[in-house]
Structures are given as structure tokens and as C-alpha cells.
Amino acid sequence: MSQNDLESRILDLLDGNLAAGEAAELEALLLRDEGARETYLALVAIHNGLESRFTAASTVQQMSIIPIDRLVAAQQRRVIRGSLIAAAAILVISAVSMWMILAPKTPATVATLRTTSDALVSLSYEGDGEAPEGNTLVAGSRLRLTHGTMEGSFKNGARLVAEAPCDLRVISDKEVSLESGRAWFLVPPEAKGFTVDTRQLTVVDLGTEFGVASAIGGSDEAHVIKGTIEVTARHHPADKKLLKKGEALRTGPDGQLIGIKPNPSQFETKITETRAIGIANHSFEEDVIPRDGKRATKTTGNDDYNKDLVPSGWTRFDDGEGDKSLAGGIISTANDSFFNQVLAPTPDGDPNDQTFYSAERDLFQVLSEKLQPNSTYVLSVDIGDWLKVQGYDGAPGNPGIHLGTGGRPGEALLTASATDFPTRIDGRWVRWTATYQTGPKPKAAGQPLRVELTSGSRMAWFDNVCLSVRR
């Protein structure tokens, strides 16, 4: 490829105009040719400079908006369990003045929010005006529900109910964007036209009750419970369907619409009070290790975790899947740790966060709570992974989160009725959720519940182990 062709392709790429095949060729060239990369970075600098000079000239004051409420949410999530984050403001770091500016005007409330008492929710506002107070939603509000259930009641009469995990934005009084998760919508005639966007679907209400599900890295679904909706594939605008009561569809691999068997029961239609079940030392913060910026004191070789520390409240065991290392311990993000570099930031976004690191070191905890009939248990855990490292025995074992009964680890495990295990990402954290349902006469009724965390034969990190029950 000539230098001129290379530069032309790079500019097409920067303009978003490069065809897929050409992009693949360019990517291969950039991977193998350092000179091509230098050309690429030089043109990126020109492009960035031009955007800085022209595009940003009219918006330079707004270029670096940090929503302070999201910071508060990240730092105080566990503190505010059971309540909403009311505070919300925006911090504008101006490239010109460097001063914080609070915008003066409060936008109009379009909905109110309520949650179950165990809800773990961050409510943020990303608009231009002053942040709304309390549990009110405005255009620009964003809800991230990591535990529990929430209900939004719009002023136009529309209602939504969403279960954790769910990430949802309020676009206007007639439109929401479901970034991920499941939500049920009831739209009265006066709010007809209410729209739900997902990554792959646009769902327009035509007077109805429906559910929408969106999975990161998976397909999106729409299920009609009553009435009619119009569904459009966002990547194929001509692919548009009217769905009636009892009909459902999902998106295929290319984003096209595919009819499926409806499953309306997956959507909660009211907020059901759930109760958090206590787990001792659920976020591994109790055994405070030195936060002196150095590596942990109890280390050997290049280890940078407290190898000998079994977290308070937990018991170590070996699940048999890889047992050559049995290494693990507490890591504090406050200290100089290689692992901190690999896995930062942690889910709490807290500079002094502690997490549990495990390479074939498995933990369990027997709870005081007993297994009850006709109950739904939800276990959720943050899991971090460094997938580049193979297991010590060479096997690609996976981590696991389990709920069981009795005091013997590995035994009497309950079978999950539903799981939401996002694909693990190297050097990143994901939150895994498993749901367990009991019938009228469960075999282990009355037995104490037991939570297990297993790393498989790879390294895994654990944090924020939460369990709730609803009946």
C-alpha cells in the first residue's frame, strides 16, 4: 500500500467512512508495521487538533463534564443501600476556567421512582441543568440498579418496573433507553407512542403492556403482554414488525428480527419487597490490611496480596478443580500492587477498596438464614479476571458462585433457575447474578443456606457478595 493510500484509508477510518474489508486490511497493516502506526498517530493528532479547534470551539466549556452524583454513587453505594442517592449535581471542569460551575436551572420532573428496600441503585443526572432532588426522574436521568427492584411512574401515566441488574436512561417523558437488563412497561392510551430503545431495538407502544430485555453482548427481546407494539431493528430500519398480545421476538446475530415463543413471566410487573440476607464480611473489608502504598506485608516472592489471610467470616476449602496453588488473599487498591494495575478500577471505584483474590482458593460461608419454601433467592457477586493467566494446572477452569444448604461445601447445591453471567473480560470486572427458586416443599427446607465462591483453576477476584430473598 502506498503512503498516499495509507493516509487516505486512515482518514476514511477517522471519518467513519472506511468499508469493513478495507478496515481489516488497515488493521493488519497497523499491527505489523510500526511506520504505518506512526503515520496513523500523526493523522490522529491532526484530526484531534481540528476537532479541538472547530468542533470543540463552540462547546469547549462542556467538553469535560463529570457528573458528581455518579462519583457519589460509586463511592457510597454500600452506604446508601436501601435508599436512593438524592444528591445530584454536575461538575464542569472547564478547559478555560478550571472552575466548577453549577448550572442554575432544574429540569422538569417527568417521573418518580421507588425501589425495594434492599435496592442498590445509583441515580445520576447527565443533563445541562441543576440536578433534580430526591427520587424524581428528569430527561437525562440515568438509573443503574445492581440489586433489588425499582418502579418508575411517569407523569403521563406510563409505568415501568425493572429488576437488577438494569441500566436505564430517561430520554424524555415519552422515551427511555434500556442500556441493559429487563423491564416491564404499562402504557395508558394518553401516553401512546411511548418508546423504548435498546442497543438493537426501537419499541414503540401503540397502547399496551409489554416487556423488553437487553443483554450486553447478547440479543434484545420484546414480549407483548397486552395490546400492540411496533418493533424496529435499529441496524435494519426496514425490518419493522407489529407485535400483538402473546407475541415476542428477539434480535438475531446481525440484529435482524426473529420471532420467538413469548415468555412474559420473566418480567416483574410490580415491585416485590425483597429482603437482604446478611453475609459476614461480604465485601472483604473487615480485615484491614496496611494501606501504606506498599505491597502487603505478608508476602512471598513477587506476591502482592495477603497470602495467609482467610477473610473473616469465611472458610477456605478446595472444590477439587485445581489444587496445586491454593493461593489467595486480600488485596487493597491503596497499595502498590501489580494486580491493582491489572484490575483497576474495582467495582466500588474506591481508592481504598479491598477485594478477595483467589487462585484455586475457594471460600464458603454458612449463613444463619434457613432455606424457605416458595421463595426466590438472588445471589450476586462482582468478579474480576485476569484471563491471560492460565490455571496452575493448565486447565481453563471457570470461577463459580453457588448457593447451597448445610455445612458441607460442594454438597447440596441449589440449581439456579436463571443466571446472568456476563462474559468475563481480561483485566475487568463483571457482576454475576444467579437466581434460585424454591417450590412449596423443597428437600432442604429449614437447612441453613451456604454461599460458595470458587475460582476454578484460574485466578479470580471477588467482591460485594449480596444475597436477597423475596416471597
Added chain:
Amino acid sequence: MGPKEQGDDPRLLQDYVKLMTDHQWAIRGFILSLMPGSPDVGDVLQETNLILWQKRKQFELGTNFLAWASRIARYEVMHHRDRAKKHIALPFTDELINVLAQKAPENSQQRILSALDACLEKLSEKQRELIEQRYTPGKSLESHANTLGTSGGSLRVTLHRIRQALKRCVEETLSENPA
């Protein structure tokens, strides 16, 4: 979650805010290099700023802020990429992102901008107008093409040549005026 945060020292806070603001364009350029053609560069920059703000107490003033910020920005780009996989055309693969990220941005953005300003001055009025049409929000090459009675494709070719010329001009200016 760890112990309660201590209060921010106003002077350190001011220094940190200055670092963040002074390096905004460099961080943006780094993000842009990892997700070219994406309309979400601004969103990722915002997410990066969020993390930078959260981690402000971990940063030691006097050390390389840009290297530190670019490491965080890289995580945010990859996070965004994973979230957006099904939503938009795939940006670079992890492998290429890692290769590109090995070269941390240099703290020369202001010099590049100054050189770019000087080079923009050398453009003809028509050339500069075309650049403005491409980069000013609300304007488009297509409408400009209609106004001029030419095709969008023709203007895009001309725009490519102007930017290639700007690249050469900036490189020459920087080599003539080393830091």
C-alpha cells in the same frame, strides 16, 4: 469499600484539576486513536475523567500524569468497546488497542495545536472553508457540495489532500522548532 475519604486539600485539588484540564486534548487524542471514527469519543473521555477524578488521591503530583491518565483511558475504551460490540461497527481489536496503547501520548499537544494553527493560516480560503464544513457541528460536506455544485465524493478527496498537507506542514513546523 474502604475507610471514609479524607477531605481534599484545596491546593492539591487545584493542581489536580489543572492537570486534568491541561491534558484534556491529549487524553482525547489518545482515546480517538483507539476508537477512530466512533461518535462516542466524548463519552469515553467523560468516563475517563470520572475515573481520573475518583482516583485523584492515588496520583502522586510530579509523576507522569499523561501516562497515568492514558492507562485509565485505555481501560475505558476497552470497556466501552465491550459494551458497544452489538451496537455499532466493531472498532479495533484488543490486540491492536494494546499495541497502540503501548505508545503513551506525548505531552506535546499544545505544540501540535500551535503548529496546526500556523498551518491552517497557510491554507487558501476555500481550503479552510472546507475544513470548517467538515469539523464544525451542524455543517456537512454534502450541503457544502450542493452549494458548490459538486459531489460529496469530490470534496472528500480534496479534504483528504488538505489534511495530508496539514500533517506534512505540522511535522515540518515541529522539526523546525524542536521542544
